[in-house]
Amino acid sequence: MGGNMATRLIRAGHEIVGFDLSEENRQKAASNGAEIANTLDDLIAALPERKVVWVMVPHGKPTESTLQSLLEKLAEHDIVIDGGNSNYQDSMRRGEIFAEKGMFFLDAGTSGGIWGLEEGYCLMIGGDTDAVVHVSPIFAALAPNPKGWLHVGPVGSGHFVKMVHNGIEYGMMQAYAEGLELMRAKEEFGLNLANITELWRHGSVVRSWLLDLTAEYLKNDPELKDLSDYVSDSGEGRWTVIDSIQEGVPAPVITLSVQMRLRSQQDQSYAGKVLSAMRNAFGGHAVKKVSDE
Numbered sequence: 001m002g003g004n005m006a007t008r009l010i011r012a013g014h015e016i017v018g019f020d021l022s023e024e025n026r027q028k029a030a031s032n033g034a035e036i037a038n039t040l041d042d043l044i045a046a047l048p049e050r051k052v053v054w055v056m057v058p059h060g061k062p063t064e065s066t067l068q069s070l071l072e073k074l075a076e077h078d079i080v081i082d083g084g085n086s087n088y089q090d091s092m093r094r095g096e097i098f099a100e101k102g103m104f105f106l107d108a109g110t111s112g113g114i115w116g117l118e119e120g121y122c123l124m125i126g127g128d129t130d131a132v133v134h135v136s137p138i139f140a141a142l143a144p145n146p147k148g149w150l151h152v153g154p155v156g157s158g159h160f161v162k163m164v165h166n167g168i169e170y171g172m173m174q175a176y177a178e179g180l181e182l183m184r185a186k187e188e189f190g191l192n193l194a195n196i197t198e199l200w201r202h203g204s205v206v207r208s209w210l211l212d213l214t215a216e217y218l219k220n221d222p223e224l225k226d227l228s229d230y231v232s233d234s235g236e237g238r239w240t241v242i243d244s245i246q247e248g249v250p251a252p253v254i255t256l257s258v259q260m261r262l263r264s265q266q267d268q269s270y271a272g273k274v275l276s277a278m279r280n281a282f283g284g285h286a287v288k289k290v291s292d293e
């Protein structure tokens with residue numbers, strides 16, 4: 001994703017120095033017009049004064065260690081932007097540490113995925129206002145249009161808003177998935193789900209980007225035969241649920257959507273086996289064995 005963002009910035013006339021641990025990614029960025037650094041030190045040395053570094057690495061340890069290195073290597077007034085899906089509480093903590101050294105840390109919740117290069121990225125920015133203004137040409141180039149980026153609040157708020165955005169993403173995805181499964185089960189109507197999702201894209205109340213992508217997928221592969229029903233998760237859904245509990249704000253749809261993800265990640269659930277065992281024990285009801293499947 002960082003490579004695509006660099007490409008979009010270069011297309012808008014920005015000069016980019018890029019560093020990636022993977023040689024392949026470095027070469028790709030070079031072929032798209034970025035100046036390539038072979039180490040983080042080289043990257044910092046190549047940047048002009050009031051250095052601006054955009055970090056786009058997986059959240060957790062990779063982000064933490066990259067930011068720690070930058071803290072040691074950058075100087076007062078420099079600006080670091082974390083565009084990954086970091087936990088907002090980590091971003092608040094990092095904001096304080098950077099501020100102690102007179103540097104600026106901005107958290108940029110970034111939505112757009114693999115489509116962002118052409119469609120633009122939606123950016124939710126947290127941090128110091130002057131620093132945001134200083135780097136605003138970057139946000140303007142990455143966003144689809146002037147309304148596609150926003151300084152939402154103080155440091156941490158960008159990743160908080162992105163976390164909630166992803167919680168909503170979970171709920172929307174789960175609702176579409178359930179509706180499609182119900183229509184598929186109604187065999188007597190022989191419903192064509194590719195045609196129906198395409199239909200809903202035009203004037204329906206439930207049209208959306210997620211629906212656009214679903215309709216396109218089903219057009220090419222209506223039975224989804226090769227896909228497993230295992231659905232991974234990167235953490236933002238879980239954090240949204242934890243936050244809703246801490247804030248005392250009910251979020252039943254998002255919570256159940258996250259629970260469904262977790263269920264999808266189990267093969268044979270132990271809880272299901274326990275239910276089966278109890279039902280058999282109290283009622284003598286027949287059980288289905290793994291060997292029956």
Ligand SMILES: O=C(O)[C@H](O)[C@@H](O)[C@H](O)[C@H](O)COP(=O)(O)O
Pocket residue numbers: 085110111112113166169232233234235236237
């Ligand atoms: O807005 C976006 O572009 C997406 O939300 C993006 O950030 C990413 O695809 C998700 O983080 C996946 O999240 P899960 O792995 O939790 O489904």
